[in-house]
Amino acid sequence: MGKISKEMQIEMLKKITEIRRFEERTVQYYQKSKIWGYLHPYIGEEAVAVGACMALKKEDYIISTHRGHGHAIAKGADFNKMMAELFGKSTGYCKGRGGSMHIADTELGMLGANGIVGGGLPISVGAGLSCKMEKKGRVIICFFGDGAANNGVFHEALNMSAVFKLPVIYICENNLYAISMCARESVAGNDIAARAKGYGIPGYKADGSDVIAMYEAVEKAVDYARKGNGPSLIEAETYRFLGHHPNDPALYRPKGEAEDEKKNRDCLKNFKEKLIEDKVITEEQFSEMEKEIEKRIDAAVEFAENSPEPELDKFLERVAINQ
Amino acid sequence: MREIEYREAIKEACIEEMDRNPKVFLLGEDIGVYGGAFRAYKGLLEKYGPERVVNTPISEQAILGGAIGAALTGYRPVAEIMFVDFCTLAMDQIVNQAAKINFMTGDALHVPMVLRTQGGSGTGIAAQHSQSLESWFYHIPGLKVVMPATPYDVKGLLKTAIRDNDPVIFIEHKTIYLNKGPVPEEEYTIPFGVADIKREGSDVTIFAYSAMLLKALAAAEELAREGISCEVIDPRTLVPLDTDALINSVKKTNKLIVVSEAVERGSVASDILAIVNDKAFDFLDAPVKRVCGLNSAIPYNSKLEKACVPTKENIMQAVKGML
Incomplete structure (x- = not known):
């Protein structure tokens, strides 16, 4: 951890807190029916996105999943535009057309969340091709879940990226559950990282509850990709604290598993305690930071509440033009 | 040229x-x-x-x-x-x-x-x-x-x-x-959504695209020798569709045959019927006729294969049946 500056550690803690608090708030507003449709909270997995995105430069790309808010925030997405999108407002990232699963930000190199499990995997091949053709040393992180690792696209994408030595970092967020299907029962070999061997690319596991471990693992893969060596596969061992969505009580999990994870592998709690112990930050400073974040989320909610609905006429006009 | x-x-x-x-x-x-x-x-x-x-x-x-x-x-x-x-x-x-x-x-x-x-x-x-x-x-x-x-x-x-x-x-x-x-030596492009009247005529409009256009033209040529004048319209792009050109031709000939190699059920040809029904019903002197592929997979045997898609003779027959 020597080379990770104090400022960077504080930034990591801040981003993790941002995602945790933002997600908690979205669940609240989902329960109040301000947000509807599907919502897939990232609570518990924050260290994966934050550790990974901290290893990127601004111009690098990411491509995300249905559980994508954390990735977007880690890459620097705007709270206002995110919340407004979740509220279905015209000022949202997608003008109210996309909702939770389709947030994208071209300026941040955020190529979009995805409603299809594994949908982003083939697209990462294309972004990788363009990074390679461009020769500017850009890379792309492709986030996907343990469910997607069992989909055929996983093979096509990793094979083609490996064949062409594309600068793609494949991060499998293994949170153990694809909706209700447990990875222990669905991943043959029970080792997603080991599948890298078949493609002749580096593959390793990283503790997804430890932001520093994630950062170091991803930094290594980013460096490898920037040097033109091709893709890597990182299996982030993480855990979804909540159910698949806010109304899922997650009864398919063994008793005590979630409680144990929350108690022992809470990336926010553990990292905060560590930074206090290491005297990187004080409890008071953390409280200040948290208050600041809450204020920004309050502002985002206010912005979303006060934003206009999309205009039906404008929408229909667009439909007519695109016949 | x-x-x-x-x-x-x-x-x-x-x-x-x-x-x-x-x-x-x-x-x-x-x-x-x-x-x-x-x-x-x-x-x-x-x-x-x-x-x-x-x-x-x-x-x-x-x-x-x-x-x-x-x-x-x-x-x-x-x-x-x-x-x-x-x-x-x-x-x-x-x-x-x-x-x-x-x-x-x-x-x-x-x-x-x-x-x-x-x-x-x-x-x-x-x-x-x-x-x-x-x-x-x-x-x-x-x-x-x-x-x-x-x-x-x-x-x-x-x-x-x-x-x-x-x-x-x-x-x-x-x-x-x-x-x-x-094909001219000089550079040119063709805009989307602009149909091409491949043959002008006055008795019947034949709407056909891709390889079927060539069969429709051959049919029109032979029918001309029998004194029947067919207008053959090639949409070139199905989306966007040059509805105006289609409707104008129907207004001129008052009869329409839609030729397509695709399976008839749920086809583009069926949709063309619906469009003409909506926009030019009053100009039709006879029900619009589809000449399409059979509702079948394509067989290997050459005789059977030919029987599955429209022939020049099928098109000629349809035209004559309408006059």
Whole structure:
């Protein structure tokens, strides 16, 4: 951890807190029916996105999943535009057309969340091709879940990226559950990282509850990709604290598993305690930071509440033009 | 004017667009030294090298995802899927991704890609290599569908497709690659949504596209000798569709026959009927007639294969039955 500056550690803690608090708030507003449709909270997995995105430069790309808010925030997405999108407002990232699963930000190199499990995997091949053709040393992180690792696209994408030595970092967020299907029962070999061997690319596991471990693992893969060596596969061992969505009580999990994870592998709690112990930050400073974040989320909610609905006429006009 | 083959016209379009814009590149199966299944790309690997003529593994999802990802990050890929039948392997990338990304992201992202493929029967390669699946793509908002029948049209329309900012499904026909036709030396493009009256006439309008256009023209030629005057209209692009040209022709002849090789049930031809019913019912002197493929898979045996798709004689018969 020597080379990770104090400022960077504080930034990591801040981003993790941002995602945790933002997600908690979205669940609240989902329960109040301000947000509807599907919502897939990232609570518990924050260290994966934050550790990974901290290893990127601004111009690098990411491509995300249905559980994508954390990735977007880690890459620097705007709270206002995110919340407004979740509220279905015209000022949202997608003008109210996309909702939770389709947030994208071209300026941040955020190529979009995805409603299809594994949908982003083939697209990462294309972004990788363009990074390679461009020769500017850009890379792309492709986030996907343990469910997607069992989909055929996983093979096509990793094979083609490996064949062409594309600068793609494949991060499998293994949170153990694809909706209700447990990875222990669905991943043959029970080792997603080991599948890298078949493609002749580096593959390793990283503790997804430890932001520093994630950062170091991803930094290594980013460096490898920037040097033109091709893709890597990182299996982030993480855990979804909540159910698949806010109304899922997650009864398919063994008793005590979630409680144990929350108690022992809470990336926010553990990292905060560590930074206090290491005297990187004080409890008071953390409280200040948290208050600041809450204020920004309050502002985002206010912005979303006060934003206009999309205009039906404008929408229909667009439909007519695109016949 | 000089005459060149349909496939040469495709190659010329690619060369002109690749020379015009360094962001244009080709990808697909067997498009390297092999030059593509129909040799449309012969010599292009030598001319542009493997970075712009990307010879891929047999991975339809990764090919189209490759195109989408590159398109999202500043390139203009032309992805080849060897047979339209193989698009079935990658329908998620076409339907859920390419067609919807611009819409879902509130117009933040564009997918300027071309999917070049070919379909149709007539070469004895049976049910999995002979389909006409244009109605699948026609049905999906967000996709443009182009089906050129002549060397002139294929060149001008492919150039337009490559310059388009949204995904274009470009469907050629496997039996017409060696057909020769006039193509000017000078550069030209053909706008989408502009039908071409391939033959003027006054008794009946025949609406036909792709290889069926050629059969319709042959039928019209023979009918002319019998004193029957057919107007043959080629939409060239099914989406966008030049409805005005179709309606104007119907107003002139008051009779319409729609010819298509595709299975009749749920076809583009059926939709043309509905459009004419809506917009020109009062001008019709007879019910619109469809001359389409049988509701069957394509068989291997040549006699049976021919029986599944419209012939010149079928078209002539339909015309005579209407007078």
